[in-house]
Amino acid sequence: MSVSRRLETFVAFSAEVTAFTPTEVWGTGLTQRYLDTVDGVVGTAMTDALLNAFDRITTQSAGERTAKLRQTVFGCEQLGPVARAVVKLWYIGTWYALPAAWQERFGPAAQDGTFVPTPDAYVEGLLWSAIGAHPPGAKAQGFGSWQFPPGIPKF
Amino acid sequence: MTTHDITSIGLLHRQLFKAMQLEHATAPPYISALYSIHPGDNADAAQILRAVAVEEMLHLTIAANVMNAVGGTVDFTVAGFVPSYPTVLPDGEHDFEVGLGPFGKDALETYLKIERPAMAPRGQARHVQIKGGARHFISHPHDQTLRYYSIGEFYAAIRDGIVYLESEAKAKGKTIFTGDRAKQATAEYYYSGGGRLWPVFDVDSACRAIDLVIEQGEGELKQIFGAEGEIAHYYRFDQLQKGRYYQIGDQPGQPTGREIHVNWEAVWPIAVNLKLNKIPEKSELHAAVADFNKAYREFLAFLTRAFNGEPKLLLEAVPRMFEFRNRMQQLIRNPLPGGDCNAAPTYEI
Amino acid sequence: MSILDRRAIMVDPGVLKNSGHYDAIIVGSGVAGAIIANELAQAGKRVLIVEAATETDRSFKGYSSYLQHFYGQADKDNQSPFPVNRNADMPRSGQLRKLDPLEINSTSYIVQSGPYVTDTVYTRAFGGTTIHWEAKTPRMLPQDFQMQTLFGQGKDWPIRYHDLEVDYELAEREIGVSANVEDQQYLDITFRSSYVYPMHGLPLSYLDQRVAAQIDGSEVELYGERYPLRVRPFPQGRNAIPNQKYDGGKGYQPVGAVASHQIDVGGRCQGNTNCVPICPVQAKYHAGKTLAKAFDTGRVDLLSQAVASRVVIDSASGRVTGIETKLYHDPASPDHHTIMITGTLYVLAGNAIETPRLMLASGLRSSSGLMGCNLMDHAYLLNWALMPQICGTMRGTTCTGGIVELRGGAFRRHQATFSVDIHNDGWGWATGSPASDVVELVDAGNKFGADLRQAIIDRVSRQLLLAFMIEVLPSESNRVSVNPSYTDLLGNMRPVVSFTVPDYTLRGAAYARQFAKTVFARLGAEDHTKYDPSDYGFVTYEGEPFAIRGGNHLAGTHVMGTDKATSVVDTNQRCWDHDNLYLVGAGSMPTIGTANVTLTLAAMAFRSARNMIMQLGRLHAPVQT
């Protein structure tokens, strides 16, 4: 995969597993940073394996994609924990250390551990927009906004 | 030509409309630049831009208050209120254009021009002959060949006009302050740490309001700090160029405060003066930008209501503005297909 | 004027050689020290503030570095914005663990001597703990001042509500409190006629309104008396809409950011939901705002990175002759040199742990023997549930409303009162939500994509956390002490805390749990509360388990009273033993009721400052012939 194709596939995969649109995923400004994070922890070969697995199913229908993702990505002993870490990274902005069992079998992933890749990661966590709120300490919604029902975006 | 530029209430309304147009016109450029800055980087530059943008909003509110006080109509939805960028400023400063784009050295040059201090003495000398092709904005209220040297001159003429028209009216036992007081936006509905807001209903309250705009803007008579110790916009930006903060007692051009480090690289490369038709139609991004413009148009209609007797709406306007911030940031981080540039709101209203 | 331009802020220790001309030496730049510094300076007195911390947040850059530091931490603990400074250390909850019987944990800054382990914290930073506080500012109830007389429990104050009323108003002005008098007139709280708060109250959150819709107008019965329930807004020290009626119609001008006009960030509260641990826009009051005014007078100097280490006494007169202070040069290194600082009056404003710690480390136990004793702190009991509908949790200030009708009543003969906070930030305090929810839904729930997104909405937007702030009464065995075996990097003795949650409080906690269940039932909310036996705050009462959290409202450790034998300070917070030494802050409070302590300690600071000015006047008065 070319460098730009790789990034695009990562964005498409991220959009798929978070249920946010590619525009919203790009909109975090963190796409490259996160791809680098994944590469840094599990190595480019394993990241490629993840992206290729996703690439193979992109033309299928939404329902089929979900089923396939369960079988070949989230249900894969090797790729599953990585995929889950990516989902958590997007939602929370923290890379959560891979399970010890994974490390034993597929490691060592030297850079693994629980960490925040960059201060913006916290601010851009998708969790907050999902619930129509904002990360505590950033992107405030304005005086008095809290008295109204939340604007939970449709998806 | 008389010593007064503004010789009728109609002209006053016209100039006040331009004032509102002017205050609004600078906001999208400042805000685009502000959000082009990577968060976390350039805290000083971002804060300076933010402070200036917030005060432009205050100035817009003040201009609207004065307009309402003298019986004019505040309507941000009229065609042409939002300029097509790039644009010259509505006060008639034609020697430079203002556009939408990323924060950078060139942009900073433009900001310094926008906020340049009033240089000319009172009266006629505050005008400059227009050279070359004038754009769509009329500058001098009744002499198309003249423009103001700076925003300060433009406002000073409005102030003089108000004083003159009111004294004329008084002589006939009348007043120009015929507006409905319920339309005034006051501090309860709007404030930020830097600015004050009071109801405008006579010459004194109007002149104080206009003086505040002048003082917060370019700073009059080479004063870096205003009466309340607030630093003028021109000097705020000048600090970024000089790489150092001003402190009290400093001479213009020679700040001696804390050093400012500007990282000119930590900026999203947003397309300059982007237009919607440059984004592939039917793309998700196209829809998102169009959506932003639509929401902005609705917001201007909402603000118009606020200034027409429902000042409480200004409280709700704040959360909406915060929502714009999130949307803008999102667009600014989206690459445009096939180029090295990123998207941005286009403000095609 | 911009604070960046204020001169005479940081004094060169060399200049201090002739510092005898300071009218007052104040140890600590927290809200107590700041108010006194400003009041004295406004009265023309010369003041030196000695502050152990560095002064990072004096500039905007420093303030925003706290924020970036906070964003960048994976574990956003209470103190995460504040970098470690081992020369002026502070408690951090991450360092705690459950103790075995008789075990002592000295790995945390506060040595925990148990049996109860408190996770209470305070912040040693320029401006003190208010940089970190939540800024709830209720007044104490009049009945709180007479616990012994009215209920046969705890102690009476030597002064009454009425004596403090005007000072409460001054404190509300200084802090810039937003509230409506009509919402705050409950139980026996009174206001002077025509009084209004500086700013209008903040609106209740949507979550508060959903709770109110089900419980307002309902009642509970306790010891035969009925108490009506209602969700009320709390008074808050954060900028809202100024009240034009304030000050006889003059209105109130909110105080902006410390770093002043260069950067305009002292605006109206924006609902960052992050008041604790740090407000990004400085809408929340912190002592830096008062200090800025004090520095403006040109009569207040600040010596930072200066740790007061010993109060030196003239044994004959009992008067303080100086404060031995350790100056360090770099927070990362224990290198320091020691100087003696002298002035006319001395004021210790280090908070209810650090002030008695310093006194005890100086061998000054008070003739009453009560220095460090009677440590109080509110005991928090958390109860959490899922509302039946989406409530938009995670928005607004940390807390806008709560249930306060049980702050007072005849039941105080038997059990502690409480005030209930409705938390707008969900279960975070109890469970680490919402990050913990996402982790669970992804890892154990095997969710991703649209399923996950919907599950997060259902799980987080419905969260309700009721935090019961329960009264704790004074008990001599609950205390701060020092022990030469436990010192910090500079060789100063660290505080050792011994604490047992009193039965009176636990009876209140047991009722609080029952009360929460009743409220949840009225709301149709799904109770998810559980207390883990391995929790460091785990206690049992009559077989029932509870996890008690610390309240960050430390008090009582240099108690105020009417005589030398039974108290440490007089009603002006002056030491009975040392007539030029004041110990100010919540440490002087004989009881704390269910009021977050800061408004009251601020009010007392105004009272003490007046007395100091009088005392200085007497000392300096020309001799009459």
Ligand SMILES: Cc1cc2nc3c(=O)[nH]c(=O)nc-3n(C[C@H](O)[C@H](O)[C@H](O)COP(=O)(O)OP(=O)(O)OC[C@H]3O[C@@H](n4cnc5c(N)ncnc54)[C@H](O)[C@@H]3O)c2cc1C
């Ligand atoms: C998370 C949290 C939330 C809170 N929420 C609320 C609330 O909602 N409402 C409320 O009323 N209260 C609240 N509080 C409590 C409130 O913050 C404190 O009561 C208040 O800040 C105490 O002020 P102080 O001036 O007495 O002490 P501090 O603010 O602690 O200041 C003491 C200062 O003295 C300095 N110092 C200490 N020892 C020395 C020494 N030896 N030499 C030199 N300097 C020294 C310290 O560095 C510090 O700057 C909260 C506290 C926390 C932690």
Ligand code: SF4
């Ligand atoms: S809610 Fe936000 S803006 Fe308001 S005081 Fe708290 S942190 Fe500051």
